[in-house]
Amino acid sequence: AAKKDKVSKKLIKELAPCKAILEDLECHDDAWPFLLPVNTKQFPTYKKIIKCPMDLSTIKKRLQDMYYKSREEFCTDVRQIFNNCETFNEDDSPVGKAGHCMRQFFEARWNDLCTSH
Numbered sequence: 189a190a191k192k193d194k195v196s197k198k199l200i201k202e203l204a205p206c207k208a209i210l211e212d213l214e215c216h217d218d219a220w221p222f223l224l225p226v227n228t229k230q231f232p233t234y235k236k237i238i239k240c241p242m243d244l245s246t247i248k249k250r251l252q253d254m255y256y257k258s259r260e261e262f263c264t265d266v267r268q269i270f271n272n273c274e275t276f277n278e279d280d281s282p283v284g285k286a287g288h289c290m291r292q293f294f295e296a297r298w299n300d301l302c303t304s305h
């Protein structure tokens with residue numbers, strides 16, 4: 189039991205900053221394309237082109253459900269959002285530009301977290 193407690197304490201410590209970063213992503217001006225899963229009725233080709241859809245609401249739920257076993261898993265899901273966005277959208281489109289901006293914002297916050305100790 190003692191070992192498990194140590195692991196879970198470590199995990200809570202690791203994932204608390206992830207929750208803070210997620211909240212900052214959700215309230216960013218350019219977050220609007222990423223708040224919810226892409227509407228596949230509005231974009232019928234999306235499901236065919238994007239094999240691993242991801243969005244901020246899904247990540248929020250996964251955090252709440254203790255789905256992530258490390259902060260690296262959280263980081264991978266966030267990066268999936270922006271990789272999908274680059275695959276499906278032109279760089280100079282409104283959504284494409286929002287994706288590049290949000291990725292920069294995220295990576296800066298991620299670096300802060302990884303260099304702060």
Ligand SMILES: Cn1cc(C(=O)NCCN)ccc1=O
Nearest residue numbers: 220221222226273276277283
């Ligand atoms: C992430 N993403 C979002 C959209 C979109 O239009 N979202 C509007 C939500 N109201 C379109 C393509 C795409 O890759």
